[in-house]
Structures are given as structure tokens and as C-alpha cells.
Amino acid sequence: MSPDDLLLRRNPPRTAPALTLWDEIVLMLARVHEICGSSRRTLALQVAARIGAPVFWIAPTWGADPLNTDGVAPICPPQALTFLAPKRPEDILWCMEETLRAGCVPLVVADLPEPPGLTPVRRLHLAAEAGAGHGRCRPLGLLLTPWDGGAPGVETRLRCNPDHGPGRTAWSITRLRARMAPQKAWTLEDDRLAPAPLQEIRPPG
DSSP: OOHHHHHHHOOTTTTOOOOEETTTEETTTTTTTEEEEEHHHHHHHHHHHHOSSSSEEEEEESSSSOOOGGGTTTOOGGGGGGEOOSHHHHHHHHHHHHHHTTTTOOOEEOOOSSSHHHHHHHHHHHHHHHHHHHHOOOOOOOOOOOTTTTTTSSSSEEEEEEEOOOBOOOEEEEEEEEESSSEEEEEEEEEEEEEOOOOOOOOOO
């Protein structure tokens, strides 16, 4: 068992409620997950479309590559999203933590310039659990991080990159880390998953 898992031993049981994106990609509710890669926002919007409104999308005002709102509609109803733009770096995760703790928003997304440390992630898990206990829903938290991510202590880490070709629109999705599932890769095309070979996977964080 890794140090991350020792600090986060309050793992929910395997039968805890979860959001199924596709048959093999499942995100446990009342927990915090990480999506990395250049198409991380596309996959996050897929999560938003499935979990339903309202969705809080938290991103810094100084971000160099903000969400392209023109590309939202084909994946998720734009009216489902509420955008929050903290002015200070420390306010991004604070805002996410407080929203998760309230338990009134089913999905909270934090678009981050870099992965957070273990202590903030642990606080987010605890806030999501608290929100599930006294709120209207079991909130799910998503951390969006660049490259291959690496936030310690997350429940699941998925990497999403474009895999387009002539006449086709597709994405490569890799499960880099999960507490209850092995590393695995797929190609997503026409909302269907097909197995793909594993490659360029770093050791789990």
C-alpha cells in the first residue's frame, strides 16, 4: 500500500454509488478524480453531460488556455455550466472544497495549471464525503491537470488526448491510476470504447 493510500484509508466500499461513463470507465461519487492530457476538458465535458446540471467549472482568470465555449455545445448543454474565476491561486482549491462540502452541486471541476499536493487532495476527498452526508447529492470532484498529471491521492487518474485521423474523430483514453482497477487504454470513437495498447505510462503517483 502506497503512502497516499495510508493517508486516505477511509476508502468507500466497492458498492458505493458511481458514475458510469462507459462500461469500463467508472468514477466513484463523493470522491475526487484527475483528468490530464491535452483533451482533458473534452473528457470532463463528457462527465458533465452524463451527471447533469448544475456543474461548477472553476478556472483561474489568468489561465493561458481557457475552455473554448464554442466547443461545449456538441458535448454538454452550455446552460448546465456555471463558471467561477478566482483571482488568487489559493482560492481555486478553496472554492472547490467549499462547493463539494455543500453537497448541492453534483460535479465540481477545477481547471488547474499544475497538480496539487497530497494535503489539498485529501481535504477535497473529505469535503466530498461531508457533502454526500448532508447535501442533496453525492458530489464528484474533477481535477484537470496538464501533461500526465500526477496529483497524489486521487481516486482515479485518466489521460485523454486526441487520436483523430482522416475522416474520423477519436480520442485516446488511458487509465493511469485507479484504486480498484488496473491500468488500461482505449480509443473512444462515436461514443464507443475499443481496447488500445498501453504506452507511455508513468508509475502511479
